[in-house]
Amino acid sequence: MRMRGKSLRRWAWLVWLLVPVLLAGCSRRGVSDRDGPSVDRPGASRQADGADGPGIGDLPVPGIELGGGGGGGTGGGGGGSGSDGAGRAEPEPQPDPTDPREEAFRAVVRGTCLPVYRNGSTWNVSVPPDAVSCRSKRAGLFQVTHTATSSITCPTGVGRDRWSYYSAITGRTTTLCLNRVWVKNYCVLAKQSGNTITAIGSTTAADCYATRVPVPYNQVLVVAAVYRAPAGANASHCRTSAQDPLRYWSLLADGGNTLVCFRARS
Incomplete structure (x- = not known):
């Protein structure tokens, strides 16, 4: 009985000594599990992959077009458009018509x-x-x-x-x-009926020696004089003196301010 008691005590001491060691090991394992699988444990890595999907390193990398490659393709398309524009010159704007x-x-x-x-x-x-x-x-x-x-x-x-x-x-x-602007000694066209001048072409001019005149005129008169019109001006104011034998016709121009005298050709 004494020997069994001693043996039990030795085992108790041994267990007492091993408990801290076992607890420390469990503690380290828990920390390791919380930190994720170790890169030295491929099995653990695969297990994680199966649970959460592929790892970052296993995801396919999308094709990213870099400036020198894909950009060149896009630029080439733009270049094509520019080339078409250069090949088809824009029509020049037409100038306004002139006369x-x-x-x-x-x-x-x-x-x-x-x-x-x-x-x-x-x-x-x-x-x-x-x-x-x-x-x-x-x-x-x-x-x-x-x-x-x-x-x-x-x-x-x-x-x-x-x-x-x-x-x-x-x-x-x-x-x-x-x-x-009336000028003395030049001629105008007129219409004559018998011995009466019925109309004077105040905007016409004619050769004072013309033998034919355009329709509707049939006579030529000479501008005998141009005066500042007096009050009540008429052909009688065209006579140069009481002894003047010529026959005159007259027009009032410039709103009645100018007396224009006419006579027949010599």
């Missing part, structure tokens, strides 16, 4: 004088000529009183006229308003 005759009308300056006249019902030229001095000695001379880049109504009266041009090229109308 030289219209430009001549639009170049006329208000206040200047033009050497023009009507040779019947039409103007003697189709395009405005260069301006001349308003003191020029000419059969036909008109001062430009107004210009417009549209169709407008001009003042009317003796010696006043309207000259307009519509361009079929640009679709625009240019208008010149004119007032005659």
